Amino acid sequence: MPGISGARARVVVLGGGFGGLETAFDLRLLAGKRALITLVSDQDHFLFKPNSIYVPFGLDPARLRVPLARPAARRGIELVGARAHEIDADARKVIVAGRQIPYDFLVVATGSGMRAEEVPGLAEHAISTWTPQDMLGLRDAFEGLVAASRRGARRRVLFLVPPNNKCAGPLYEIVLMLETWLRRMKAREGAEIVWSTYEDTYIQAFGPRLHQVVEDEFERRGIEGHHGHVVERVEPDSVAYGNGALLEYDLLVAFPPYVASTAFAGLSADDRGFLATELASRRVVGHPEIFAVGDAGDFPVKQAFLAFLQADAAAAHIAAEIAGTEPETAFDPVSMCVMEQFDKATFAQVPLRLTGDPSRPVEVRPDADGDYRVGSSKAWRAGKKMLGMSVPWRFRHGQPFHGGAFWRAMEAGLGAMSGLLARPVAKVGADEAAR
Ligand SMILES: Cc1cc2nc3c(=O)[nH]c(=O)nc-3n(C[C@H](O)[C@H](O)[C@H](O)COP(=O)(O)OP(=O)(O)OC[C@H]3O[C@@H](n4cnc5c(N)ncnc54)[C@H](O)[C@@H]3O)c2cc1C
Structure with a gap:
């Protein structure tokens, strides 16, 4: 050159x-x-x-x-x-x-x-999770749930992931965090929590292990979960899906299309x-x-x-x-994330590949072997905290997050933690077949 x-x-x-x-x-x-x-x-x-x-x-x-x-x-x-x-x-x-x-x-x-407008009624009736301002609105709504529960009332909270949302993970975090938080506030009895997503499996992009984690968490926490539910329209008190289902809500929380x-x-x-x-x-x-x-x-x-x-x-x-x-x-799409739940967190390292199929554009690499790792533990909350402090700290000092000795130390720390606390998934296909 x-x-x-x-x-x-x-x-x-x-x-x-x-x-x-x-x-x-x-x-x-x-x-x-x-x-x-x-x-x-x-x-x-x-x-x-x-x-x-x-x-x-x-x-x-x-x-x-x-x-x-x-x-x-x-x-x-x-x-x-x-x-x-x-x-x-x-x-x-x-x-x-x-x-x-x-x-x-x-x-x-x-x-x-x-672009909430592409789902009829979504912009009018749902609280989004996009900006800090949206999140303040959600705070008011969640505080309203606690107040209602203390009055002995019961509210139905519906979470919704529509097609073309490209980052559903944070909404999964919020539903699990809400469940823990309501228990801690002694207000869990007053809230019925329902989840619906267009995805065929939960957090579909991140493969069968993440689906299993979410399914287990929903069951353990008494959250009613629905996947393969493609929203058609949102009414003032219910959501209608393409498969004919209708789910009612008092509070609707959605992460709109991108x-x-x-x-x-x-x-x-x-x-x-x-x-x-x-x-x-x-x-x-x-x-x-x-x-x-x-x-x-x-x-x-x-x-x-x-x-x-x-x-x-x-x-x-x-x-x-x-x-x-x-x-x-070069860009090698190996995703890493830590999903907060307040009582614990879930770590995932997911090697991805493009499929060319618009209905399912990425998948876990079939040959990912031990590089596909998923684990849940209280200790992962410390990992989430560490990431939350270090990125702003690096940028405040004009340094790239993945730069030099800092990132090498961070990567070694995450590697050591995932060796102890995240299960490698030996055969993705076998795991999928077992479901
Ligand atoms: C609630 C929530 C939680 C999330 N949690 C995670 C997580 O745990 N882990 C994870 O990996 N990802 C997470 N994400 C996703 C992550 O935040 C995004 O993928 C990431 O911000 C993308 O970075 P970016 O630089 O492409 O865009 P951004 O971070 O959005 O930055 C784009 C910037 O460009 C500016 N801009 C836009 N248009 C113009 C213009 N025309 N001219 C000049 N400036 C412009 C914007 O104001 C903004 O400052 C989360 C997202 C949300 C909403």
Whole structure:
């Protein structure tokens, strides 16, 4: 590869979330002063969304925010506080609030948005779990359940995952957390908890072991669970499904369908605006100088952990091109997550592969063997806490989460914990057949 000689390469990153910050900070480590980095963000802070699941149970949303100005200045990154409207790929410019910003490499990390309107009645009748503001609304509703229970009333809470939601995990966390919390508040008797999802199995993308964990938890906690329930419409007090079922509710909590937060005309994308990418490099199809990382790209599972892996791959490819070398990192979709339940947590490490089937776009790799690990334990709550502290701490200091000695130590810690506390699943097929 020839590399970029003389002038510094102009790299523009759109979006100050997981994917954007990880790319910008990692690229600064890998390319040093050879990259002139501009970060365009419509928010003046990074939002640590995963911990917004604690807001309905009392966490102050202000604790989820990391202001961007200091870490950007610390790494010599120009911060442009505005929304990017348009990409002129031929002229290699981004249009931002009337200003044109030229680039040699562009990274689109603008994340996703919600489109509740595509399910009739959903926006009107359900509380969503997308923004911290939504989570404050949920807090009021959950406090209402406790108050009603103390008056001797009984309420039916229905959780709903509609098709095209690309990250149902947090809603599974909230239903299990709510059950534990209500018991602790001595208000469990007053709430009937019901779950419904369009998925054929619970947390379908993460395979049979996660399904089993959820099924066992629902049974143990007296939660009525329904999978394979595709919502058709939401009425003021019931939800109608394609299979003819009708579930009533007093309180409806839903995680709506996903779309791209910003649709960039002229770039290849799917029908939801997610940019078409080459899997390993995160290059946007047809534009070798444009990369899409995190929720903005077309990888079917939207997760912060996967956004990190994609950002690392994009940064490695850009740095290699600047230096005229070969990239050392490619995107390998091995998901990792810790699901909170308050009385314990569940860890999952899931090697994924694309299937090409739109109805089931990813699956656990059939040859995953011992790399597919799932385990539940009280100790995993400490793992969740550690992740919740370390990501904002790294970003506050302008460091990539997956950078250098820090991540090696973290990975070793998680590896040791999962060796002790998570069961490797030897044969995915055998496990599936056993169900
Ligand atoms: C409640 C909840 C809990 C979750 N829990 C987990 C979890 O436990 N583990 C996990 O791995 N994932 C979790 N996720 C998913 C995770 O938060 C997302 O996958 C992750 O945020 C994606 O990162 P991103 O950088 O692509 O997008 P984001 O983090 O959403 O960042 C995108 C950024 O771009 C900005 N932006 C958007 N449009 C523009 C524009 N046109 N111009 C400039 N800036 C723009 C946005 O304001 C935002 O700051 C959770 C999500 C939610 C909602």
